[in-house]
Amino acid sequence: MAAVAVHQFAPCITCHAWSPDHSMIALCPNNNEVHIYRSSQDKWERVHVLQKHDQIVSGIDWSPRSNRIVTASHDRNSMHCFLSRYVWNREGPEWVPTLVILRLNRAALCVQWSPRENKFAVGSGAKTVCICYYEQDNNWWVSKLIRKRHDSSVTSVAWHPNNILLATTSTDGKCRVFSTFIKGVDTRDSKAGSSSDSKFGEQIIQLDLSFSWAFGVKWSPSGNTLAYVGHNSMIYFVDDVGPSPLAQNVAFRDLPLRDVLFVSEKMVIGVGFDCNPMVFGADERGIWSFVRFLGERKSSFSGSKYGSQFSEAFGKFYGQSKTGVSNDGIDPSRSRGGIHENCINCIVSLGEEGSSRTLRFSTSGLDGRVVIWALENQEDLSEYL
Numbered sequence: 001m002a003a004v005a006v007h008q009f010a011p012c013i014t015c016h017a018w019s020p021d022h023s024m025i026a027l028c029p030n031n032n033e034v035h036i037y038r039s040s041q042d043k044w045e046r047v048h049v050l051q052k053h054d055q056i057v058s059g060i061d062w063s064p065r066s067n068r069i070v071t072a073s074h075d076r077n078s079m080h081c082f083l084s085r086y087v088w089n090r091e092g093p094e095w096v097p098t099l100v101i102l103r104l105n106r107a108a109l110c111v112q113w114s115p116r117e118n119k120f121a122v123g124s125g126a127k128t129v130c131i132c133y134y135e136q137d138n139n140w141w142v143s144k145l146i147r148k149r150h151d152s153s154v155t156s157v158a159w160h161p162n163n164i165l166l167a168t169t170s171t172d173g174k175c176r177v178f179s180t181f182i183k184g185v186d187t188r189d190s191k192a193g194s195s196s197d198s199k200f201g202e203q204i205i206q207l208d209l210s211f212s213w214a215f216g217v218k219w220s221p222s223g224n225t226l227a228y229v230g231h232n233s234m235i236y237f238v239d240d241v242g243p244s245p246l247a248q249n250v251a252f253r254d255l256p257l258r259d260v261l262f263v264s265e266k267m268v269i270g271v272g273f274d275c276n277p278m279v280f281g282a283d284e285r286g287i288w289s290f291v292r293f294l295g296e297r298k299s300s301f302s303g304s305k306y307g308s309q310f311s312e313a314f315g316k317f318y319g320q321s322k323t324g325v326s327n328d329g330i331d332p333s334r335s336r337g338g339i340h341e342n343c344i345n346c347i348v349s350l351g352e353e354g355s356s357r358t359l360r361f362s363t364s365g366l367d368g369r370v371v372i373w374a375l376e377n378q379e380d381l382s383e384y385l
Contacts, residue, residue: 001296003339004360005372007044009037010050013364015071015346017062022350026069027364028057034071043090052086052097064115064353069095072108087120087141100141102130110156116163118185123154129168131180131200146178148203148210156216156259162189162221165204165241169214175207175228208219209236209247214261217348218268221356227268229257235280237269237288247259250280250288261347263375264357267384269294271363278375281384291381294373295338342366357385370375 010029017026024047025263026036030269030307035049050071059072069381086097097289106125113120120129121142127150158167166180179198180186188197196205210230217228217354227237233256239246266282277294313318344365350372364370375381 001123002375002378003186003371004374005176006135006339009044009370010366010368012342012366012368013346013370014056014058015060016348016362016364016370017060017344018104018348018350018362019062020064020067020353025370026062027370030056031294031366032056032073032075034060034069046238048095048097050086050088050097055107058107061113061120061384063113063117068113068117068169070100070111070113070120072111072122074107078251094303098140098377100132100143102132102143103145104128104130106153109153112157112159113158114159114162114163114180119163119180119182121157121159121166121180123157123168125153127170127279128177129154129157129166131166131182133182133185144200146180148340149176149178149201149203150174155214156228158217158219158226160219163197164189165223165242167217169217169228171213173208173212173214173230174208175209175214175217175236175238177204177225177226178202179204205241205243205245207236207238207245207247209238209249210234215272216257216270218260218262220262220265222265225230225262225265227260229260229270231256233257235260235268235270235288237282239286250290252278252290254278258343258345261346261349261358261361263349263351263359263361264385267381269347269361271347275340275342275344275365275367276338277344277347277363279381279384281381291384293338296357308356337369340365340367359385 014028021191024038030333032053034050037044040049053073053075057073062069071367088097104124104126108122108124110123119133129146132141132143135142150170153171153175156169156170164181169175179202183208213231229235234249236250237248251338255273257270259271261269268280270278279291281291282288342365344363346364348362349358350360359375362372
């Protein structure tokens, strides 16, 4: 079994994040508070409760370098008709909030720091993405909005390693990639390629691979591959994001996924309604397929029954020349769940900052549990790490 620790923190958890040294965890117990726990002698002690929000906290991210926490919530400031959210800075024993100005009239649904931590992105129910940066003169965080691009709520955001490109998913079924270059905040970088020459809010690509709600999205460590999931029990992989991307999808008969995480260039972990992390791997040809459930030592239905499935229409549209195997094999008698007893809605890396692979990660879900998983001793997965 890959799980090395199970902690019951609350009846339900909406999201969680780790401190830079992984000694503390911040989580939302499905209400308007953020609870921070510290590990002490194999026990978890609650040391802080952040209480500035009025409604449920929907997103948390803890920056690994600057040690700042950013939170997003469904609450609204009626005086300014702005959405409330905060950046929390550690000052001595206390966490002090700094206001973030979000020009939204709907709930903030997700949040993530950029790799350089000079910006963060907020997805919202207002069909809008906010890119926030610090304004020192007023001691608050202001935002620039990417408007009129999404047709529905933005469910997830993911930063490219170059700190400029941002991928989003939406309940309109699409995945999009935008430029977030802000003059005075970002610098022109030759390593970033043409993305640093794009204007703020410019759409680099729109992926119409899913015909249902799209949820979690992530970039690979190198930024060469993008993965996102749909509510139709499919996961999508896109290489060479740009004018002529190579798109591929893996379909499965299990329940849909909610979030994904690259643990290496060739391995992705997906979590969702099946209550058990799913492992996807790429072979030497770059063909992605389902490997097994992480909560099981071996999968009796892995192999040729699971594989990559390429849509002929999308293959022609994206210039795709690869072929794959359809997914028809799944044991309908397999019991759901395992260590988690309800939907897993969040997966967070526990790897070292800047590392090209992650050997440990954590998951949390509607059962109120946080589970830490280790991949070090999974011999059948070593070829993907």
